[in-house]
Each structure stands twice: as C-alpha cells, then as structure tokens.
Amino acid sequence: MQRMQLLAALKKLQLERHAYQHAMNSIEFDSETIAPRGSAEGRSVALGILNQKSYELFVNDEVRAVLNELWSCKEELELPERRQTELLREELEKMTRIPKEEYVAYSQLVNEATEKWRNAKEANDFPAFRPYLERIVDFQRRFAGYYAPKKKPYDALLNEYEKNLSVDTLDGLFSMLREKLVPLLERVKGQPPEPAFVSARCSVDRQRKLSAYLMGLMGLDPAHSAIAETEHPFTLAFNKCDVRITTHYHENAFLSSMYSVIHESGHALYELGMSDEIQGTALCEASTGMHEGQSRLYENMVGHDPGFLRFLSPKLSELFPEAMKGVSGEELVCAANRIVPSLLRTEADEVTYPLHIMVRYELEKRMIDGTLMVKDLPEAWNELYRQYLGVTPSTDAQGVLQDTHWACGMIGYFPTYVLGSAYAAQLMQAIRRVLPVEELLSKGSLAPITDWLREHIHQYGCLYEPDQLLQRATGEGFVPEYYVRHLCQRVEERSNCYQ
Numbered sequence: 469m470q471r472m473q474l475l476a477a478l479k480k481l482q483l484e485r486h487a488y489q490h491a492m493n494s495i496e497f498d499s500e501t502i503a504p505r506g507s508a509e510g511r512s513v514a515l516g517i518l519n520q521k522s523y524e525l526f527v528n529d530e531v532r533a534v535l536n537e538l539w540s541c542k543e544e545l546e547l548p549e550r551r552q553t554e555l556l557r558e559e560l561e562k563m564t565r566i567p568k569e570e571y572v573a574y575s576q577l578v579n580e581a582t583e584k585w586r587n588a589k590e591a592n593d594f595p596a597f598r599p600y601l602e603r604i605v606d607f608q609r610r611f612a613g614y615y616a617p618k619k620k621p622y623d624a625l626l627n628e629y630e631k632n633l634s635v636d637t638l639d640g641l642f643s644m645l646r647e648k649l650v651p652l653l654e655r656v657k658g659q660p661p662e663p664a665f666v667s668a669r670c671s672v673d674r675q676r677k678l679s680a681y682l683m684g685l686m687g688l689d690p691a692h693s694a695i696a697e698t699e700h701p702f703t704l705a706f707n708k709c710d711v712r713i714t715t716h717y718h719e720n721a722f723l724s725s726m727y728s729v730i731h732e733s734g735h736a737l738y739e740l741g742m743s744d745e746i747q748g749t750a751l752c753e754a755s756t757g758m759h760e761g762q763s764r765l766y767e768n769m770v771g772h773d774p775g776f777l778r779f780l781s782p783k784l785s786e787l788f789p790e791a792m793k794g795v796s797g798e799e800l801v802c803a804a805n806r807i808v809p810s811l812l813r814t815e816a817d818e819v820t821y822p823l824h825i826m827v828r829y830e831l832e833k834r835m836i837d838g839t840l841m842v843k844d845l846p847e848a849w850n851e852l853y854r855q856y857l858g859v860t861p862s863t864d865a866q867g868v869l870q871d872t873h874w875a876c877g878m879i880g881y882f883p884t885y886v887l888g889s890a891y892a893a894q895l896m897q898a899i900r901r902v903l904p905v906e907e908l909l910s911k912g913s914l915a916p917i918t919d920w921l922r923e924h925i926h927q928y929g930c931l932y933e934p935d936q937l938l939q940r941a942t943g944e945g946f947v948p949e950y951y952v953r954h955l956c957q958r959v960e961e962r963s964n965c966y967q
C-alpha cells in the first residue's frame with residue numbers, strides 16, 4: 469500500500485473505533501443517570517454486541533498489516549501519526565497476547581466478584597469475598613506477564629494506568645510522605661469539633677446553583693459541558709465539544725458536592741483543552757495520573773487555598789444565607805481544611821488522603837509479589853492503619869472491604885490518586901514561577917492558570933508519555949518534594965486555626 473493509503477486507513481480505523489466508543493459512552497452515561505432501574509438486561513446485550521464489533525474492528529490481520537507497514541517507515545512519519553501507530557501497535561500486541569478464554573474467564577470473575585464484594589461489605593464478611601480476591605490476584609499476576617513480560621509484575625500492572633511508573637519512584641514518594649507526614653499528624657490532635665455550618669441544611673436546588681457558578685468560574689463552556697447527578701461523581705468525555713461531569717448532593721454537607729464539582733471540572737477542562745488535531749485519534753486520551761493531576765490541582769491547590777476560600781465565602785453566604793449566617797471567610801478556610809485521621813478513604817481530608825493510599829499500595833504490592841496472602845489481608849490492613857493514621861477499623865466493612873477497586877480487578881490503580889496530587893503540586897510550582905498565583909486565587913481569577921495548563925499539558929493528550937509531558941511542562945523530572953512540602957504547609961495553616 470502507498471503511504472497515503474496507509475495513513476488514510478489509520479485515520480479511518482481510529483474514527484470508527486471512536487464512534488463505537490461514543491455509542492458505548494452514551495449508553496454508560498444514560499445508565500448512570502436517568503435509565504430506569506430495571507433496564508440492565510437489554511443494555512448489556514447491546515453493549516456486548518458493540519464491544520464485540522469494536523474488538524473485531526481492531527484485532528485482525530488487516531489492521532496488523534497496516535500498523536506494521538507504517539511502523540516500518542516510522543522515521544518518515546510526522547510525530548502525531550508515528551505516535552498513533554506506536555500506541556495502537558502496543559495495544560494490539562497486548563490484546564493478542566492475552567488468550568481469549570482467559571480473558572473471558574477473567575471478565576466473568578470480575579463481574580461476579582463485584583457482586584460478592586458488595587454483599588460481603590454489607591454483611592461485614594471478608595471470608596465470603598476472599599476466594600474471589602485470591603483468584604483476581606492470580607489472574608493479575610498472569611496478566612502482568614502478558615502486559616510486559618520483561619517487567620516486574622507490579623510495575624507492569626502500574627503501567628496499565630501510568631506508563632513508565634515504577635515501584636522505585638513510588639517507594640521514594642511514599643517513604644518521604646511516611647517520614648515527614650506521619651509525625652506531623654501529632655500536631656493536629658485534639659482539634660475543636662467541626663463547626664455547625666458545615667453540616668447545616670443547604671437545599672439541593674441552591675447547591676445546583678453553586679455547581680453552575682463554580683463551572684462558570686472554572687471556564688467550562690455550557691455549550692460543551694453539562695452536569696448530572698449520580699451516586700458517585702465522575703467525568704465522561706465524548707470529545708472536546710461534549711464533556712459531562714456528575715456530582716452527588718447531600719443536603720447536610722454542601723462542601724462535599726462543592727469539592728466534587730471542582731474536582732470533576734478539573735478533569736473536564738483537560739478533555740475540553742485537547743487540540744483539534746488529536747480529536748478522534750488514539751492521542752485523545754491522557755494517563756490516569758496526569759488526568760488526576762488536573763482534577764487535584766483544582767481541588768487541592770485551588771479549592772482549598774485560603775485566598776480562594778475567602779474569595780468564595782461571600783458567594784456561599786449569598787446562596788446559603790441561613791447556614792452561612794455570621795460565618796467569616798477565616799472560619800470557612802479552617803473548616804474546609806480540617807485534618808482528621810479517619811477510617812474511610814473517600815471521606816479523608818487532603819493531608820491524610822495519601823496515607824490511605826499508602827496502605828493500599830503496600831498491600832497490593834505485597835499480594836502481587838507473593839509475600840502477603842489474601843487470607844492475611846484484613847490483619848495487615850488494620851496494622852498499617854494503626855501505624856500510619858493512628859486509627860483501627862472495628863469491622864472489615866470499614867477496613868479492607870471499603871473500596872470496590874480490587875473487586876473490579878484494578879490493582880495498580882490506587883497509586884495514581886497520590887501521583888496525581890504530586891503532579892498537581894509540581895505543576896503549580898511551575899505556574900507560580902510565571903504567574904502571581906496567590907493574587908489570582910484571591911480574586912477567583914482562574915483563567916490564566918487554565919491557559920497555562922492548556923498550553924503545557926491539555927492540548928497534547930498522550931502525544932508524550934506522562935513523565936515526558938511533566939518534564940516539558942515544568943523543566944524537571946518528577947519531584948515529589950513539592951507535594952510533601954505543600955502538605956506540610958497545610959498542616960501549618962491548620963494549626964494556626966485553633967491557637
């Protein structure tokens with residue numbers, strides 16, 4: 469085939485895959501938002517067919533031949549086409565290496581395991597879930613060999629979510645957190661109780677107005693973004709012209725949805741900022757860690773910033789006049805940045821959050837390298853919570869069974885939450901070199917920050933690997949110290965609250 473024909477075939481393949489993805493995303497979004505409860509059956513038939521068609525479109529000899537031919541003249545290709553070919557070849561090879569029967573058996577297992585996990589959590593019955601987790605760990609160890617036969621198994625699993633990430637990098641980050649952060653938590657012991665306004669009633673209707681205000685403040689164009697309500701907040705992007713976020717409103721905890729909207733809008737801005745040239749191609753994606761980097765930058769570095777909270781305070785008083793009556797900007801800063809070691813990851817504050825992840829990281833690493841048996845997991849979990857957070861769960865439901873990730877087969881995913889926060893701190897450090905960040909945040913002026921991110925991160929999608937992207941944007945390799953320093957500063961700010 470001529471090069472022009474090969475490139476045309478490459479473009480067509482990606483557009484067609486994208487179309488299937490678009491359809492499947494629509495169905496998923498619908499199922500999470502307004503589809504009636506009894507609609508699962510018909511949907512899963514439709515999704516199964518679309519999935520199968522999309523698989524057949526990609527995994528076949530014709531596609532393999534096109535990609536191989538393009539790769540053989542890679543030096544002559546432009547960077548975007550070369551990178552598309554590289555990513556698609558990698559994906560195709562990986563999909564071919566996993567034996568089909570194993571993949572089918574694994575999909576069934578995960579389906580069943582999520583159900584078993586839900587029941588086990590409800591009944592506080594870890595032994596009922598244990599055999600499923602044992603099989604998932606076995607599968608994951610085997611899959612690691614298919615994903616990257618030359619890598620250590622846990623590194624191979626990490627790289628499914630963040631390319632080039634390794635245990636060495638994470639060990640460095642987590643040991644720094646353990647050394648600096650764990651002793652600092654002593655300083656926030658014996659804080660006064662949470663002020664009443666945090667759990668005062670704020671109507672959902674008013675909270676919806678707050679969401680619209682925040683999305684506007686963050687520059688989400690209403691012509692290209694929308695918000696819906698779901699059990700758990702998430703972001704789903706169809707393309708740069710259509711990005712959806714969701715939130716969950718709690719009448720007695722307005723800060724919960726406020727931070728969800730800021731977080732998800734951070735994800736949305738990434739998708740809205742990807743360039744026109746990469747739309748509909750394999751480049752229109754981002755690494756899990758870098759995506760989380762954008763959401764955490766807005767949630768942590770912007771949303772929890774004292775200057776930004778002081779700026780936001782009058783708006784909150786206007787929307788929630790009863791709840792916020794007599795509450796000063798300073799009181800809002802202190803309440804939003806309360807630090808309390810707790811049992812549940814999803815309710816953790818910014819400072820103790822990484823310690824929750826550290827527990828999961830250490831345990832899954834040991835399960836994959838075979839030094840921790842699943843049967844010993846609850847005990848190991850409780851011991852690490854005691855060591856790092858100073859709290860011990862009284863039930864497995866509040867301990868090892870609290871998250872769905874392992875039941876879904878997501879081993880190697882948790883660390884990207886902390887990696888994202890660390891990327892966010894490093895990006896903000898780079899932004900501070902060129903922009904008066906404090907001043908901007910205190911005026912609620914976020915556009916210059918978003919413009920910087922768009923220029924240095926968002927537009928590229930996955931044209932570069934995440935570590936290369938970080939290097940290009942900040943002029944440095946990964947520097948975890950910025951994150952650790954940021955958290956220490958939050959402890960400092962917090963201890964000023966009740967002196």
Ligand SMILES: [Zn+2]
Pocket residue numbers: 731735760763
């Ligand atoms: Zn997120």
